[in-house]
Amino acid sequence: MKFKNLFMAGTFLAASVASSFAGTLEDVKARGILNCGVSEGVPGFSNPDASGNWAGLDSDICRAVATAIFNDANKVNFVPLASKQKILAVVTGQVDLTSRTTTWTMKRDTKEGVDFTTIVFYDGQSFMVRKSTGIADAKQLNGASICVTAGTTTELNLTDFAASNNLKIEAVVFEGKKEAVNAYKAGRCDALTTDTSQLTAFRTTMKDPAEHVILTKLISKEPLSPLVRHGDNKWKDLVTWVINGLITAEELGVTQANAVDMLKSSKNPTVQRLLGGSGDFGPYIGLEKDWMFNVISKLGNYSEIYERNLGKSTPLKMERGANALPRDGGLLYAPAFR
Amino acid sequence: MTLSVFQPAPDLPPPPGQTGLWRFVREHFFKDATSSVLTVLGLLFIYSIAEPLFSWFFLDAVFVGDAKTCNQADGACWAFVGSQVKLFLFGPFPRDILWRPSLAGGLLAAVFAVTALRLVSVRYMVLLWCALVLVSYWLIGGGYGLQPVPSTKWGGLMLTLLLAVVGILFSVPIGIMLALGRRSKFGTISFLSTAIIEGTRGIPLITIIFMATILLPLFLSDGVQLGTVFRVQIGIILFSSAYIAEVVRGGLQSINRGQHEAANALGLSYWQTTGLVILPQALAKVLSPLIGRCIALLKDTTLVIVIGLLDFLGIAKAAAQNPEWLGFEAEALVFTAAVFWVMCFGLSRYGRSLEKTGAEKNH
Secondary structure, three states, X not given: OHHHHHHHHHHHHHHXXXXXXXXXXXXXXXXXXXXXXXXXXXXXXXXXXXXXXXXXXXXXXXXXXXXHHHOOOOOEEEEEOOXXXXXXXXXXXXXXXXXXXXXXXXXXXXXXXXXXXXXXXXXXXXXXXXXXXOOOOHHHHOOOEEEEEOOOHHHXXXXXXXXXXXXXXXXXXXXXXXXXHHHHHOOOOOEXXXXXXXXXXXXXXXXXXXXXXXXXXXXXXXXEOOEEEOOOHHHHHHHHHHHHHHHXXXXXXXXXXXXXXXHHHOOOHHHHHHHOOOOOHHHHOOOOOOHHHHHHHHHOOHHHXXXXXXXXXXXXXXXXXXXXXXXXXXXXXXXXXX | OOOOOOOOOOOOOOOOOOXXXXXXXXXXXXXXXXXXXXXXXXXXXXXXXXXXXXXXXXXXXXXXXXXXXXXXXXXXXXXXXXXXXXXXXXXXXXXXXXXXXXXXXXHHHHHHXXXXXXXXXXXXHHHHHHHHHHHHHHHHHOEOOEOOOOHHHOOHHHXXXXXXXXXXXXXXXXXXXXXXXXXXXXXXXXXXXXXXXXXXXXXXXXXXXXXXXXXXXXXXXXXXXXXXXXXXXXXXXXHHHHHHHHHHHHHHHOOOHHHHHHHHHOOOOHHHHHHHHHXXXXXXXXXXXXXXXXXXXXXXXXXXXXXXXXXXXXXXXXXXXXHHHOOOHHHHHHHHHHHHHHHHHHHHHHHHHHHHHHHHHHO
C-alpha cells in the first residue's frame, strides 16, 4: 500500500511537471499534431487495418478532436497503449488524450489523476444465444445453462442478475474466454455471457454468425469514455464538446453529405450554432467558428462513425442498443448546444 | 620358383533379409516382443500428435479466401496471414513508398550474406555495416531528398530488424569498451565502467524501456525532441552493452598474462596490444555466448510493445483484432514464431561457422 501511494505521488509529481507547461491545447497546437492513446487492438474500437491505418470508433474520436483543432483528420499520432498504461500515459503527458475502451469509474476519475470527458459507448455485460431458441429478452433465460469465465466480475454479475430476477441459471464456468466461446460453439451451453463489444467480436468467428443473437439488455455498467489529464479544464471541455457535437449532429440530422447544405440553408438555430453559422461557440473552447462543420464534413456524425466501425455494414453487426439516441430507445444524450 | 599367394575367395553376399533397411528396422525396432510393442505404441503416439497438427497446418487449412471461408474450415487460415503480410512486414509505413524499407531489407540481407561468406576483410565489413545503418535510416526515415516518414509510422518486422541490427552493431563495440574500461588501471574509468555495467544489469529491460520513454523526456530540456524509437534504441543498446561487456571480460580474463608481457616486450602500445594481440584471442573464446547475447537482443526487441511501438509481434497481435479477420490469433503467432526462428537460427549458424574458422586458425 505504501508503495502504491509512493507510486501515485510519483505520477502526480510527473503530472505537475507536465502541467507546469502551457495548457494542453497550446501544446497540441504548437506541436502541430495530436498524440492520441488507443488500444493495441480491440476490434471495431481501435485496430490497425491491412494498410496500417487505425480504424475503429475510438480512433475516429481521436480524428474528430484533431479535425476540430487543425481541420485535418490526419494530424493524429496514434499511440497504442497496453491496458495498464492507459491512465499513466495521459497523466505523464505521453498522450494528450486516451481514447481506449476505458470504463468510467469513480476511483479512476477521482484518485488516479485523470478526468473522463463524456460517454462515447455504453458497454456492458449481455448474452449471446442461438436464434433457434427464440429468446429475445434476458429474463427468458430461466433454466438456461450459460458459459462464463471464472473468477471475473462477469461471473458475479451473472449470479447477481439471476438472483435479482429470480431466475434459475446454471453457470458453466471456464478458465479463459476462448474456452468459454469454444464450449458455446460446441453447444455445451444455451448462452454465452460477457461484455457486448466482445460478444459481437466472438460472433464473427462462428461458422454462421447470423444464427446467433446478442440480447440488447445490459446487466452491468461499462460506460466507455475518453480521458484527459486531471486539472486542464479547458482541454477537457474541448474534447467533451467535440463528442457532444457529434451526438448533437445525429440528433439534428446533420451528416457528412449534407453539412454544406445545412450550413447554407437550415433555418434551425441549433444547426446554425453547431456548424458555426451563428454564435461564437468554437472560440468558447479556443477553436475556430467552423470547428464542428469541419469535423462533420470530414468524419460524419456519431451515427455515421458508429455504422462505419461497428454497425450493420461491418462484420461486427452491432445493434445500436443503448448507444442510440433516447428517441430511438437508447441512452446517448448530449447537453444543450447553445 | 614362384610364390603362391593366398587368394581369398570373394565374400558371399549376406543372406537375404540381413541387409539394408529391413535389417536395420528389425534389429532396432522389432528385436523382440517388448520392443515391437513399444515401437507400435510409439508410432501411434507420434501419429496422434502429428496427424491433427498436419491437418491443421496443411490438409484443412485455407490458403486462399476470406474470413468466411476460414470460419467454415477446421484448419489454419493462412489466407489471413497472406492478406496482412504487408502489415506484418512494414506496420503502418506509407504504402506508396514500400520500396524504401524493402530496399533496406534487401541491403541487410546482402550485407549479411557478404559477412557470412567472408567475401571481404574485417575492416571493410565494419565499414559496410556502418554504411548499411546510415543508408537504412535514410531510406526508412527519409530526408535529404526523400519524403520524410516520422518514426511513429515505423513498425512490423522492419522495426524489429532496425532495433535489433542497430542494437547489435552499437552494443558490441560499446560492450567491448566497457569491458576494457572495467579492467583499466585508471580508477575513474574502471569505477565508471563498473558502475554502468552493474547499474544496468540490475534493472530489467522492461524498466529501462519504460524509463527511456517516460522519464527521459522529463529530463531533456524543452527544445530537445527525441522520437520514441530513438529513446528505446538507446535503452536497448545500454542494456545489451552491459551484458556483452561481462561476456567480453570473461574472454579477456582467460588470456594468459604472458601474452601481455610478450606484446609489451615487443614494444607494442596499449592499444596495439589490446587490438592486435589480446582482443582477437579473447573474442574468439567468447564467440558462442556473444552470439547468444545477439540472439537474445533480437528477441528482447518484442518488449517494445509496452511503450506502444508495434514491432513484428505487436503488429501480428493487433492484426488479429481486425474486425474483418477475427479469431486467427494462432495463425498470426505461428507465423511470427516461424520468422523469428529463421532469423535466430541464421544468426546461430553464422556463429557456428565463425567458431569453426576460429578453431582452425588457433590450431
